[in-house]
Amino acid sequence: MAPLPDFEALRKTDWTPFDAPSLVGKSLRFVSGDPQGKRFRLRYFRDGKNDLVALAWFGEETEGPPGHAHGGSMAAVLDEVLGLAAWAAGHPIVVGNLNIHFRKLLPLESVAQVDTEVVSVKGRKVLVRGRLTDGKEGLYAEADCLCIRIL
Numbered sequence: 001m002a003p004l005p006d007f008e009a010l011r012k013t014d015w016t017p018f019d020a021p022s023l024v025g026k027s028l029r030f031v032s033g034d035p036q037g038k039r040f041r042l043r044y045f046r047d048g049k050n051d052l053v054a055l056a057w058f059g060e061e062t063e064g065p066p067g068h069a070h071g072g073s074m075a076a077v078l079d080e081v082l083g084l085a086a087w088a089a090g091h092p093i094v095v096g097n098l099n100i101h102f103r104k105l106l107p108l109e110s111v112a113q114v115d116t117e118v119v120s121v122k123g124r125k126v127l128v129r130g131r132l133t134d135g136k137e138g139l140y141a142e143a144d145c146l147c148i149r150i151l
């Protein structure tokens, strides 16, 4: 069996844990609902700038290209994390448009980092930008997520 992800080792010292269900309820099951699952395992934090950040483990069941994550699995993670970033910034939204550039294959059984930033708020439209990386120089994907306020 593959080694379990060591989230604590990857967590930066100025990150504080973020409790997603207490903000948006327990319906976020597709991506982050099973912290011990074989597909995804996610942990949420706020970083030193108060932006939402996620550590996301891509298990073997996310496979697309041999040995690597399916693009749809990366899209699912980005959809949830960037939408949740808007909620965490005080905007009750759904995702209207998610535009992803896939830059590099993401190896299975590895933990990736998703950094987020709310870049603009115009009326009901909240634009969130995200980067899915290896936590260092390696960029797997970057995305712009247009969120629309529903409340």
Ligand SMILES: CCCCC/C=C\C/C=C\C/C=C\C/C=C\CCCC(=O)SCCNC(=O)CCNC(=O)[C@H](O)C(C)(C)COP(=O)(O)OP(=O)(O)OC[C@H]1O[C@@H](n2cnc3c(N)ncnc32)[C@H](O)[C@@H]1OP(=O)(O)O
Residues within 6 Å of the ligand: 024, 028, 079, 080, 081, 082, 083, 084, 087, 093, 094, 095, 096, 097, 123, 124, 125, 146, 148, 149, 150
């Ligand atoms: C019945 C259940 C509702 C329950 C809600 C309760 C809880 C909230 C739900 C989820 C939150 C939970 C956790 C959040 C964390 C992660 C989220 C996961 C992300 C998702 O997985 S979430 C599911 C996927 N998501 C959808 O399933 C959306 C389906 N869709 C719609 O629900 C509508 O389509 C909507 C609301 C998007 C817009 O509809 P609408 O009628 O309210 O607004 P309208 O069309 O007037 O647009 C207003 C202005 O936004 C611009 N605009 C709209 N859509 C655009 C687009 N696609 N591209 C570019 N611009 C767009 C217009 O151009 C206009 O711009 P302007 O004002 O400048 O003219």
